[in-house]
Amino acid sequence: MRKHFTEGQMSRDMTIFVDDDGKAYHIHSSEENLSLHISELTDDYLSFTGKWIQVFPGGHNEAPAICKYNGKYYMITSGCTGWEPNAARSAVANSIWGPWEPLENPCIGEEAQTTFRSQSTFILKVEGIKDAYVFMADRWTPKNPIDGRYIWLPLLFENNKPVLTWHNQWNFGILKK
DSSP: OOOOOTTOOOOEEEEEEEOTTSOEEEEEEETTTTEEEEEEEOTTSSSEEEEEEEESTTSOEEEEEEEEETTEEEEEEEEOOTTSOOOOEEEEESSTTOOOEEEOOOEESTTGGGTTTOEEEEEEEOTTSTTOEEEEEEEOOTTSGGGOEEEEEEEEEETTEEEEEOOSSOOGGGGOO
């Protein structure tokens, strides 16, 4: 590990994931964005239990978003290219604690290499539709930061891999299988 702090690790570009058993985890970039960390939260979600792991050391990942599909954990992240969008990265694990296996860019089609000009921020589970998820991403505009926007896309799974395809418009019917 590149950096170690007595009171805890660096925490930036983060998300919270609540598993189906109610246990929550803080997933965050750490060590100057050299690695991701997954830290277990206490039952009231207000503190850390002290249990954590390092994921993809030296991988330069940020903007983690995570979901659980068919008993496996899926993570989508971004590389570290400042304000410039890059190709999304994805990974899968049988346990939140890993090991995490890298997958390819989940984006397909035009602008896939820039994650549709955005960066992952969260994966929202759609209540009421089995195995339905919405991928949420930030679209930054450095020359006019107040104009930052979000994209929301259906997150589908094919051959046990996450797939994101651009849709100018869509409805929840696309998520029903």
